[in-house]
Amino acid sequence: MRLGIGLYRHMLKPDYYQFAKQCGCTHLIIHLANYYNSDDNVVTATDEKSNYGNSFEHDRIWELDSLLSIKKEAAVYGLEIYGIENFSPADWYDVLLAGPKRDEQIENLKRIITNVGKAGIKSFGYNFSLAGVWGHQKKRAARGNAVSTCFDASLLDIDSPIPNGQVWNMTYAPSDGGFMAPVTHEEIWNRLKYFLDKILPSAEEAGVEMALHPDDPPMPTLRGTPRVVYRPEFYQKLIDLNPSPSNKLELCLGSLQEMESDKPIYDYLEQYLAQDKVSYIHFRNVKGKVPCYDEVFVDEGDIDMFRVLKILKNYNYDGVLIPDHTPLMTCGAPWHAGMAYALGFMKAAIGMLEKNNNQ
Ligand SMILES: [Mn+2]
Numbered sequence: 001m002r003l004g005i006g007l008y009r010h011m012l013k014p015d016y017y018q019f020a021k022q023c024g025c026t027h028l029i030i031h032l033a034n035y036y037n038s039d040d041n042v043v044t045a046t047d048e049k050s051n052y053g054n055s056f057e058h059d060r061i062w063e064l065d066s067l068l069s070i071k072k073e074a075a076v077y078g079l080e081i082y083g084i085e086n087f088s089p090a091d092w093y094d095v096l097l098a099g100p101k102r103d104e105q106i107e108n109l110k111r112i113i114t115n116v117g118k119a120g121i122k123s124f125g126y127n128f129s130l131a132g133v134w135g136h137q138k139k140r141a142a143r144g145n146a147v148s149t150c151f152d153a154s155l156l157d158i159d160s161p162i163p164n165g166q167v168w169n170m171t172y173a174p175s176d177g178g179f180m181a182p183v184t185h186e187e188i189w190n191r192l193k194y195f196l197d198k199i200l201p202s203a204e205e206a207g208v209e210m211a212l213h214p215d216d217p218p219m220p221t222l223r224g225t226p227r228v229v230y231r232p233e234f235y236q237k238l239i240d241l242n243p244s245p246s247n248k249l250e251l252c253l254g255s256l257q258e259m260e261s262d263k264p265i266y267d268y269l270e271q272y273l274a275q276d277k278v279s280y281i282h283f284r285n286v287k288g289k290v291p292c293y294d295e296v297f298v299d300e301g302d303i304d305m306f307r308v309l310k311i312l313k314n315y316n317y318d319g320v321l322i323p324d325h326t327p328l329m330t331c332g333a334p335w336h337a338g339m340a341y342a343l344g345f346m347k348a349a350i351g352m353l354e355k356n357n358n359q
Contacts, residue, residue, distance in 0.1 A: 001312055001350050002027050004082055004280075004320040005339060009033075009061070012070055017077035019336060023343040027082040027320045028074055029125065029280065032061045033089070055170040057090035062112045067119035082320045083123030083211070083280055084116060085250070089132075090172040096130055097167060097180075098191050106195065110202040117206025123279045123320075124203070125250040127213040128192050130180065130225040132168035135217060141287075141294035142327035147334070149325060151217045151258075153291035162223050185226040192228060193241050200244040211250035211279035212238055218259040219290055230290075232261045232268040239277055252282035254324060257303050258293045266307060273315040281312075282324035283346060297327055298342045306349060313353050321346060 004027035005020045012030060020028065033055065060066055071081050092109055094101040116124055127133075135156045142148040161179035165171055196210070203210050214229035221227060229235055235249055249272055256265050272278055285301025287294045298305060312321075323342035328334035 001309075001317060002082070002320045003343065003347055003350065004029055004322045005343065006031060006085060006322045006324065012073075014073075014077065017074055017079055019340075020079060021077050023340050024347040025079065025343065027080050029083045029085050029123075029320065029322050030070065030081055031085050032059070033086045055088045055090035055172050057088065057172070058108070059088060059091075062091075062115060064115040064118055067115055067121065071119055071121070081119075081121050083125055084121060085125035085213075087112070087126055089168040089170040093167045093172050095195050096128065096191065098187075098194075102194075103198075106198045109199060113199065113203050113208050113210075114206045117203075117208045121208070123209045123211050123248075123250075125211045125213055125280070127168070127216075127250075128188075128195070128228050129215060130167055130183065130188070131162060131222040131227075132170070133216045134169045134222060139294065142296045143300050144330070146297070146327035146329055146338075148295045148327035150294040151290070151292065153217075153219065158219070158222065159224050162225065180223075180225065183225055188226045188228055189237070189241075192238070196242045196244075196247060200242055200246050203246040204244055209246050209248040209279040211248045213250040213282075214252055214255040214259070216252070216255045216258075217290060217293075218255055231259050232256050232263075232265065235268065235272060235277075239272075239275060245276075247277075248279035249277050250280060250282065251278050252284070252324060253303055253308060254282060254284040254286045254295060257286050257301070258289050260289060265303060266311060269308065269311055270315070273311065273317060278317060278319060280320045280322070281317075283308075283321040284324040284326065284342070295325060295327065298323065298345050305345075309349055309353055313357065321350075 003025050005025050006029045007016055008031045074081055092105050095105050113124060136149045136151050137155060138147055139150045140147055141150050163175045164178045165173040165175045199210060215227040218230040219227060220230050285296055285298050285303050287296050287301050323339055326338035326342045329337035331337050
């Protein structure tokens, strides 16, 4: 098991690399789609009227020389880039929408994945979603009144339609006054299969794992659009869509726990580990399930995180764990403190497990 942290694009600089290293991280998951612009904005642009901003296609950041230069700078601070998380919506909106540019955009995504492989980056996380991450509230719901990300469907107009020009809660083109046409669950799965059947051969050749993040929030539908993995068993449906060894999971413990399900999260974790399908893990905790839940500190939620780590150990999982998100702590550096708390917990728990195992 390797300890990592997710860094957004504006964080790809020495201060954050040193912070990560100081917290005990050896690996990074980096976000290159430019959807956040400051620490404070990381989880605030989630109300109904705002989205994460604009997305631009063919960003130079995806070129091999850019990826190599990020990798090289991180290496100076003793950090390896394990994965990249999320495409830019502007680069694949017609893949999600089955629009006229779909095949052209897939060719560009193949090129991106090839570059990622050439840069020696193992994993590429993606979230196949029309509505994206949407509708959350910020509340003082975590221990000690820490501000955290919460979801309560009763506070929202859950069916509020998505304006044309937006997908994945970002804007890729000006609005024309219209709204996204209705889509069935069957159709969104067909679109996902179409994408995977085209991208996975390139991913395999490049040595890159395509790792799907489940829906956040995991509602069956959101803004009139279907969700893909909104119950834990739908991860199996994804695995069964395409047998490629590059068809993997960005397994988000928080999102899985938030889902309605027949069995506890541990059973699903074992099911997917047994098939060697877990590319990397979002190690975060939560209280409650859809339609109402609160993200909380890693050690106060409904998931027994020690039990999760024991299962990972039993399956010799050697991928990366990152905190994903944490509540903001009351101090001069709320994001840093939250992350340092989660990483300290994770490092100690993993260390104790290793020690017990060796005795
Ligand atoms: Mn997650």
